[in-house]
Amino acid sequence: MTTIQKKSALPGQTNPIAHLTEADIEQIGIELDAIRQDVLDDRGASDAAYIRRVIDTQRKLELASRAVLLFSAFPPAWVLGTLGLSVSKILDNMEIGHNILHGQWDWMRDPKIHSSVWEWDMASPADQWKHSHNEVHHTYTNVIGKDNDLGYGIMRVDEDQTWAPMHLGQPVWCFINAVFFEYGIAAYDLDLGAVVKKKQTKDPDFRRRAKQVLGKIRRQVTKDYVVHPALSIPTGSFLPTLAANFTANVVRNLWSNSIILCGHFPEGVETFEKRSIEGETKGEWYVRQMLGSANISGSKALHLMSGNLSHQIEHHLFPDLPSNRYAEIAPKVQALFDKYDLTYCARPLVPQVYSAWHKVVRLSLPNGWLATTNAKNAPQQLAILYKMATGDRRTRRLLGRKLESESRAAAA
Amino acid sequence: MSTTLEPPVRGTRLRDQLVRVAEAATTPLLPADFMDLFAPLRSGADLRGRIEAVHPETADAATIVIRPGADWAGHVPGQYLRIGIDVDGVRQWRAYSLTHGPRRDGRISITVKAVPDGLVSNHLVHRAEPGTMVHLEQAAGEFVLPPEGGKFLMVTAGSGITPVIGMLRNLFPSTDDGVLRPARSAQHDIVVVHVAPSHPHSIFIRDLEALHAAGAIRLVARYDDEHGVLDVDDLADLVPDLAERRTLACGPGGLLDALAAHHEAAGISLTTEQFRTARVEPGDGGTVSFTSGTIVDADGATPILDAAEEAGVLMPSGCRMGICMGCVLPLREGSVRDLRNGAITTAVPGESGDVKVQTCINAAAGPCHIDH
Numbered sequence: 049m050t051t052i053q054k055k056s057a058l059p060g061q062t063n064p065i066a067h068l069t070e071a072d073i074e075q076i077g078i079e080l081d082a083i084r085q086d087v088l089d090d091r092g093a094s095d096a097a098y099i100r101r102v103i104d105t106q107r108k109l110e111l112a113s114r115a116v117l118l119f120s121a122f123p124p125a126w127v128l129g130t131l132g133l134s135v136s137k138i139l140d141n142m143e144i145g146h147n148i149l150h151g152q153w154d155w156m157r158d159p160k161i162h163s164s165v166w167e168w169d170m171a172s173p174a175d176q177w178k179h180s181h182n183e184v185h186h187t188y189t190n191v192i193g194k195d196n197d198l199g200y201g202i203m204r205v206d207e208d209q210t211w212a213p214m215h216l217g218q219p220v221w222c223f224i225n226a227v228f229f230e231y232g233i234a235a236y237d238l239d240l241g242a243v244v245k246k247k248q249t250k251d252p253d254f255r256r257r258a259k260q261v262l263g264k265i266r267r268q269v270t271k272d273y274v275v276h277p278a279l280s281i282p283t284g285s286f287l288p289t290l291a292a293n294f295t296a297n298v299v300r301n302l303w304s305n306s307i308i309l310c311g312h313f314p315e316g317v318e319t320f321e322k323r324s325i326e327g328e329t330k331g332e333w334y335v336r337q338m339l340g341s342a343n344i345s346g347s348k349a350l351h352l353m354s355g356n357l358s359h360q361i362e363h364h365l366f367p368d369l370p371s372n373r374y375a376e377i378a379p380k381v382q383a384l385f386d387k388y389d390l391t392y393c394a395r396p397l398v399p400q401v402y403s404a405w406h407k408v409v410r411l412s413l414p415n416g417w418l419a420t421t422n423a424k425n426a427p428q429q430l431a432i433l434y435k436m437a438t439g440d441r442r443t444r445r446l447l448g449r450k451l452e453s454e455s456r457a458a459a460a
Numbered sequence: 461m462s463t464t465l466e467p468p469v470r471g472t473r474l475r476d477q478l479v480r481v482a483e484a485a486t487t488p489l490l491p492a493d494f495m496d497l498f499a500p501l502r503s504g505a506d507l508r509g510r511i512e513a514v515h516p517e518t519a520d521a522a523t524i525v526i527r528p529g530a531d532w533a534g535h536v537p538g539q540y541l542r543i544g545i546d547v548d549g550v551r552q553w554r555a556y557s558l559t560h561g562p563r564r565d566g567r568i569s570i571t572v573k574a575v576p577d578g579l580v581s582n583h584l585v586h587r588a589e590p591g592t593m594v595h596l597e598q599a600a601g602e603f604v605l606p607p608e609g610g611k612f613l614m615v616t617a618g619s620g621i622t623p624v625i626g627m628l629r630n631l632f633p634s635t636d637d638g639v640l641r642p643a644r645s646a647q648h649d650i651v652v653v654h655v656a657p658s659h660p661h662s663i664f665i666r667d668l669e670a671l672h673a674a675g676a677i678r679l680v681a682r683y684d685d686e687h688g689v690l691d692v693d694d695l696a697d698l699v700p701d702l703a704e705r706r707t708l709a710c711g712p713g714g715l716l717d718a719l720a721a722h723h724e725a726a727g728i729s730l731t732t733e734q735f736r737t738a739r740v741e742p743g744d745g746g747t748v749s750f751t752s753g754t755i756v757d758a759d760g761a762t763p764i765l766d767a768a769e770e771a772g773v774l775m776p777s778g779c780r781m782g783i784c785m786g787c788v789l790p791l792r793e794g795s796v797r798d799l800r801n802g803a804i805t806t807a808v809p810g811e812s813g814d815v816k817v818q819t820c821i822n823a824a825a826g827p828c829h830i831d832h
Contacts, residue, residue, distance in 0.1 A: 085801055096549030107489075107497055114485075151785035157551040157815060163785040164816060167488035182784035267487045275485045333781070367783045 051192060051208055051321045052339070064318065065335060068388060076338075076388060077331030083380050084366050087373050096156050098372045102143055102352075103161070110136040118280050120288035133296040135353075138303055140169045142355025147371045149178055154368075171234040173264045176257060180237040186367050190312060190319045190340035197312060198319065202241065204411045206319050211414045211448065213437040218412040219405075229301035234261050272297065303353070306401050307344070311360040313404035314342045316393040337364040338385065343378075343394035350397060351375060361392065414448050416455030500593060503530035509543075511592045512567065514584075521573040521619070521663045522585045523559060528568055528596060535599030537561045537630035538623045538708075540733075541570060542810070544595035547583045551595070553813050554580045557623035557710075557733075558599060559664075561630025573619035573663060603708065603733040605631075609647025611704055615695075615719060617655040617711030618663075623733055624652065624710060625664045632676040634667065639674035650677045651699050655711065658685045690715075692722040703728055710734070742795040742804045742825035751792075751831045758824040763799060765819040768830075775819060775832070782821035790814035794828025 055061040065073075113132030120126040145168030147153070153161050167174050180196070188194035192206055199205035203222060204215045225232045235241070238261055243254050272293035280289040318339040325336070344350065344358040351358045351374075359374035362381055369377075385392040395403065410418045414436055421429040432451070436444045482491040492505065500508050509526040516522045526543075535541070535558050544553045556570035563569075574585040605612065605627050614624045631645035656662035665681065672679035680698050682690050692715075696702050703726065709719050710733040723730040744760035750773060758767035765787055768775050778786020782800060792814055795806040799821050807815040807828075814831060 081800070088801070088803070092548040092550075093546065094549075096546060104497060107494060111494060111497075149785075150783075151788070151818075154785065154788070154816065156546070156549055157812075158546075159551075162816065164788055169488060178784065178786065179778070183778035183786050186783050187779040187781065264488075267484070270484055271487050275481065279485070330781075368785075 051206070051324075052318045064339060064391060068335070072388060073331040073335055074329065075331075076384065077329070077334050079384055080334050080365055080381075083377050083384075084369065087366075087369050087377060091155065091370060091373075095370045095372060096153075096158075099144075099148075099153050099156075099161065099370070102139065106136055106139040106144060109139070114276060117276065117285070117289045117292050119283050119285060120280060120292050121283055121285040126288050126292055130292040130295050130299075133292065134299040134303075137169055137296055137300040138353055141300060141304055142307070142357065143352055143371060144168070144355075145170070145174075146355045146357070149174055150182060151368050152370045169268070171230040171261070171265050171268055172237045173234075173260050176237040176261065177233065180239070182367070186364065188325070189337055189364060190317070191322055191325055191336075192319055193322045194325070196236065196239075197308075203408065205313065205407070207411070207415050208319075209411075211411075211436075211444070215412050216437060219409050222405075222408050226302055226305035227298055229305040230297070231265070234265065237261075306397075306404075307354045307357050309404040309408075310344050310397070310400040311341055311357055313407055314393060314395065314400050315403050315407060316391060317342050334365060335390075337361070338381075338390060340364065341393070342400065343392070344397050344400050345394050346397055348375075358397075361394075414444070414451055416448075416451035419455040420451055420458060501527065501529040505529055505531070507531055507596045507598065509568070509594050509596045511588055511590050511594060513590055514588055516585075517571060517663050518573075518661060520585060520661075521571060522588075523569050523571045524584055524588060525567050525569045526594065526596075527566070532566075532568070532596070533598050534562055535568070536604045537627040538604040539599040539601040539626075540603075540623065541568065541599050542597040543570065545580065545583065545588070545592070547579055552580045553595075553811055555810065557626055559622050559626045559629070561626060561633075571619070571622045571625070571663060575619075601733065603710065603731060605648065605708075607644070609645075609649075610706060611649045611701070612651070613695075613699055613702060613705040613707045614650060614652045615655075615707060615709040615711070615715070616652065617690075617715050618657075620709070620711035620715075620733075621654060621662075621664050621668075622710075624708070625667060628652075628671055628677065629667070632671055632674070634670065639671055639676050641674075641676060645676070651680065651705065652677050653680045653682065653690075653695065653698060655682045655690050655715070656684070658683050692718045695722070702726075707731070708733075742797065742806070744797075744825065746794070746824040746826040746828060748824050749827075749829045751829075760797065760823050760825065761799070762823055763820050764796065764822055764824060764830065767824075768819070773832070777820060780820045782818055785818065787820045788816045788818055790831040791817045792829040792831045795825040796822035796828060797825040799823055 052063050052065060055063045109132055113129045113136055116125050116132065117129035120129055145166065148161060148166045149163050149168070151163040154163050159165065163178070185195055185197040190198060192198065192208060202225070203218050204211065238254070238257055243249055243251070248254060273290055276293060277286045277290040280286055320336055320340070328336070338361060341360040341364040343361050344354060346358060356371035356374045357363060359378055362374040362378055363371070365381065382392050413433070417429065417433060432447055436447050439447070479491070486494060495502065496505060499505070501510065507529050509528040509532075511524055512527050513525040514522050515525070537558070540555045540557045542553055542555050544551050546552070556572055558568055559571040560569045572581050572584045574582045601623075603623050616624050628650070631648055633640045633642070652668060654662070654665075654668060656665070659665060659681075662681070662683070668677070668679050668681070671677045699705070707719070707723060707728060707730045709716055709730065713734060716732045716734055719730060720732070745758055748756045748758050748764055748767065750756070750768070752773070754768070754771060754773050756767050756771040756773065758764060765775055765777055765780065776787055776789070778784035780787075791805065791807040793807055793809050795804050796817055797804055804825055805815055805817055805822070806812065819830070
């Protein structure tokens with residue numbers, strides 16, 4: 049993808065909002081505000097009962113799974129317990145933690161279910177995550193250079209970012225990041241990469257936050273890899289329980305990473321230039337959220353397990369509405385997309401994950417390389433790639449231009 | 461110097477260690493979060509209660525019988541209770557008088573009159589169901605009778621009878637054989653002047669009449685439709701030995717104010733109790749005071765966050781557009797208006813408690829206090 053501001057200048061690419069007038073954009077804002085207000089007006093006891101039911105289910109599932117894992121030396125118990133614990137951890141992170149930390153349930157005035165006090169089963173402390181996620185990502189969604197969720201500062205996620213040889217490794221980084229996602233998120237919330245690069249690791253504020261993260265990680269690791277395995281010693285299940293907890297954490301990591309990749313990475317999602325959000329109106333902010341997010345279509349179970357981030361578009365428009373309401377407003381939001389001739393990016397889970405990973409791979413290569421490569425010219429293309437990867441900046445620029453013009457010619 | 465031998469500590473130490481292991485096994489939650497799933501009324505839990513029965517008293521009043529959690533510390537008749545109940549999914553706190561003396565079955569009861577526009581009272585009277593969990597605070601209040609007895613005048617109006625009925629029921633238990641007069645009540649000489657709109661609208665009137673008939677109290681009932689609105693200057697006629705009695709009064713603000721003026725002029729002692737705070741009408745803009753001492757004049761169009769920062773208050777903030785919850789602070793008292801849709805949020809001390817509000821999209825709607 050290319051920021052929508054540059055698309056209008058490129059042949060074969062169109063700016064998807066070029067047809068909208070200023071008045072259209074403001075009207076979209078008014079209509080979305082009305083959808084939000086409808087939900088606020090009838091938010092009530094049944095919504096409160098919903099989140100309490102999910103929390104209750106998750107806690108009972110966790111208790112039951114951990115109880116079964118006390119006997120995890122017995123293989124069926126291992127399988128059942130690991131499965132239950134994985135689901136429980138996913139519910140804790142997605143439908144419960146993510147959404148409570150967004151303040152979706154603050155209106156209940158329940159001092160135990162409130163964005164200001166909630167803590168979740170994950171390496172990143174809730175406070176730090178709220179800053180990097182709620183504040184930075186949700187405010188500057190898909191703005192290149194502002195929204196660090198675009199590539200988490202370690203990946204090339206847009207054609208406009210200059211390609212460098214190190215990007216060849218990005219499918220591998222991306223996979224490792226997926227497996228250990230909770231630690232990736234913790235490092236990301238700390239802004240670890242930038243802090244190390246700027247040699248600010250002695251900064252007292254960074255130290256304080258790093259200490260907070262390490263404390264959280266220590267407690268999490270002690271629970272999953274010391275206390276529960278130790279409790280399983282009487283049945284000879286120390287190692288099986290440890291392995292079960294590790295597996296459940298990895299399953300949760302892979303799942304949440306996939307859901308999050310689907311939210312903003314798939315083909316068809318737009319990115320924006322930093323300049324474009326100066327003096328942005330509420331209507332323009334809404335339009336950016338509409339085009340900067342992608343949904344996953346699927347069953348109720350998928351919506352629940354994804355924390356309703358399968359309704360990423362609705363979530364980005366209204367991050368503080370209760371998640372159980374996204375499904376109900378989705379048709380209204382989609383009708384608005386249709387009315388203003390905008391593309392509502394929604395696909396089932398597998399195509400959406402594929403689309404996101406395809407992009408990770410495509411952007412690990414120079415612009416146009418994948419598009420101009422086929423079985424016949426593969427050897428020559430690999431030679432070009434080798435030259436670009438080993439050559440100096442000038443070589444890369446020249447060969448890169450050639451690839452881009454070839455792929456444009458092929459597209460036209 | 462006397463010394464006491466330390467009790468053996470092994471038991472406590474073992475317990476502490478078990479607690480530590482349990483905490484390590486449940487982090488980031490607490491063991492209590494899991495125990496609450498199965499035993500929300502256990503000892504050591506946050507104080508809660510379960511509604512066991514709702515008995516209608518009149519068309520718009522009902523007595524709610526609650527089984528309190530194991531840590532309920534008991535109460536003295538006349539005291540009140542703060543109860544938190546979810547109405548339309550939102551936790552609301554109100555104070556109600558306990559209307560029974562301590563009961564043998566350990567249950568407690570409150571009697572609620574549904575007032576017009578009363579969110580919680582209407583819910584409790586008309587929609588509360590047995591089985592509902594409620595949140596409680598321990599009984600509180602100085603509106604109680606001295607145990608040694610004496611001469612008293614109780615002036616009650618409407619639901620102001622509720623703390624008084626709690627005292628009277630404790631002094632004079634009602635049984636199948638009629639009203640009892642145990643030894644503990646022998647020294648109590650009580651006159652009750654009870655004011656209500658009409659006889660049928662009077663909560664507990666049958667109890668009061670029975671106590672009067674049994675000679676336990678002297679009841680002077682005044683109904684607005686029959687006798688006209690009570691004038692406090694008439695009290696001396698209704699209760700000739702007024703000056704010898706200690707007056708305890710519970711009712712609406714107007715009556716209590718009039719009584720206060722009357723008793724002060726006459727030099728008679730008065731103890732009052734009032735629950736319903738005067739309704740605050742939300743305004744447009746107002747003075748925002750902070751716990752730190754700063755006072756900021758904010759207009760009705762400026763977010764509290766902006767106004768406070770302008771005045772030099774160091775505020776937590778984030779997206780500044782109402783989505784990140786990075787600016788949430790407790791509103792202790794007063795009203796604020798959501799600038800996106802005009803929704804009003806009000807905090808009433810002793811009722812709602814602190815209400816956490818987003819300062820970046822809320823403007824002052826009248827004077828308010830923010831705990832920061």
